[in-house]
Amino acid sequence: MHDIIELPAFELESGAVLDPARLAYKTYGELNSARTNAVLFPTWFAGDHTSNEWLIGPGKALDPRTYFIIVPNLFGNGLSSSPSNTPAPHDRSSFPSVTIRDNVRAQHHLITEHFGIERLALVLGCSMGALQTYQWAVSHPDMVERALPFCGAPRTSPHNAVFIESLRATLTLDAAYEGGRYRSQPLGGIRAFARVYAGWGFSQAFYWEETYRQLGFASLEEFLTGFWESNFIDQDANDLLAMLRTWQDADVSTTPGLEGDIERALGSIRAKVLALPAEKDLYFPPEDEMRAVRHIPHGEVRVIPGIWGHLTGGGANPVDAAFIDAAIRHILASPVTLAPART
Known part of the structure; x- marks a missing residue:
């Protein structure tokens, strides 16, 4: 509540x-x-x-x-x-x-x-x-x-902004996004968004050492779907994009x-x-x-x-x-x- x-x-x-x-x-x-x-x-x-x-x-x-x-x-x-x-x-x-x-x-x-x-x-x-x-x-x-x-x-930072641009492009390029007037959530774009995010959220060492096993995931693919996709799949696509704009403009x-x-x-x-x-x-x-x-x-x-x-x-x-x-x-x-x- x-x-x-x-x-x-x-x-x-x-x-x-x-x-x-x-x-x-x-x-x-x-x-x-x-x-x-x-x-x-x-x-x-x-x-x-x-x-x-x-x-x-x-x-x-x-x-x-x-x-x-x-x-x-x-x-x-x-x-x-x-x-x-x-x-x-x-x-x-x-x-x-x-x-x-x-x-x-x-x-x-x-x-x-x-x-x-x-x-x-x-x-x-x-x-x-x-x-x-x-x-x-x-x-x-x-x-x-x-x-x-x-x-x-x-x-x-500019480097951070590049990451944000990649997320925006990944989500909005899904044909189901329909310029933000979608009839149902563009789930393919959201899943792709999550996988781009996965490469930035944790370090290279985290993946080399398979630290995701500490979170209960038996494989990298299971981690990408069970952790990253599940984190974003229930989000509204336009909400995600609105927050990205706020983030990118912060200064x-x-x-x-x-x-x-x-x-x-x-x-x-x-x-x-x-x-x-x-x-x-x-x-x-x-x-x-x-x-x-x-x-x-x-x-x-x-x-x-x-x-x-x-x-x-x-x-x-x-x-x-x-x-x-x-x-x-x-x-x-x-x-x-x-x-x-x-x-």
């Missing part, structure tokens, strides 16, 4: 208006009387609030007995406003482009207007959740005390007033930032985070070791999950003094 907040006449950066925009979210725990224990945990590509639950629970760093954890669902994921659930004129392939900042602005309304929260103890997220985490720290530097992006970056330096200056954007972050790239992530590699953190006043990088690639951040490997949980525990225990922004 989840909740929905409606945002009347919500104007996107593209100029299109969703009336209303619908933001789906779920909360865990209780907000304390001082409203100081709030943690924001946005979702990743093709995930929803349940995808984040592996990091939430009694005895974990994100313990709902201590923290009030808010998990907003990404626009386009089928629960928040998406091509699959929005009426005309913004239905299906006519759904407008939505940016990471559009997501953050909707979430800011939820946090401030609905819950009355003025400061966030922590914002964290994986992959597209990390893109949102960075944008939160840039857009609301006086509100975010700590930020923990994992398996992500402050902007989508904190294009925040209004920053004029495309990435160093200035990162220097404006006042939060304590602990970035956790995965050692063998193919599209958010550690080098991206190492370059970024040099410009963040209170920035630190800890590389998650191992061969699980981008899916290091998915919670399937207990060793990686323990590393991430320990990092969250560490940053939440650290004192906070918001850094002065660099100019």
Whole structure:
């Protein structure tokens, strides 16, 4: 179960208006009387609030007995406003482009207007959740005390964009896609999409060592169908494409007033930032985070070791999950003094 907040006449950066925009979210725990224990945990590509639950629970760093954890669902994921659930004129392939900042602005309304929260103890997220985490720290530097992006970056790199273009082309070239006005889901395109994704989600070493056997798959083909195809086969094709657009356009330096200056954007972050790239992530590699953190006043990088690639951040490997949980525990225990922004 989840909740929905409606945002009347919500104007996107593209100029299109969703009336209303619908933001789906779920909360865990209780907000304390001082409203100081709030943690924001946005979702990743093709995930929803349940995808984040592996990091939430009694005895974990994100313990709902201590923290009030808010998990907003990404626009386009089928629960928040998406091509699959929005009426005309913004239905299906006519759904407008939505940016990471559009997501953050909707979430800011939820946090401030609905819950009355003025400061966030922590914002964290994986992959597209990390893109949102960075944008939160840039857009609301006086509100975010700590930020923990994992398996992500402050902007989508050109190499990452090439991957996204391959996914888009693979899906839309299915004749059943019919320009986004399909009568039934283009399942052939979605299955092909999943197989392209499979080559990027895990590292070469993961496949060389047949680590997929740890997930219960007896062969590579069984893994491709049982893990990757099953992960996407129930998704709406237009929803997937909408999220890809959001992902590809992500860049904190294009925040209004920053004029495309990435160093200035990162220097404006006042939060304590602990970035956790995965050692063998193919599209958010550690080098991206190492370059970024040099410009963040209170920035630190800890590389998650191992061969699980981008899916290091998915919670399937207990060793990686323990590393991430320990990092969250560490940053939440650290004192906070918001850094002065660099100019």
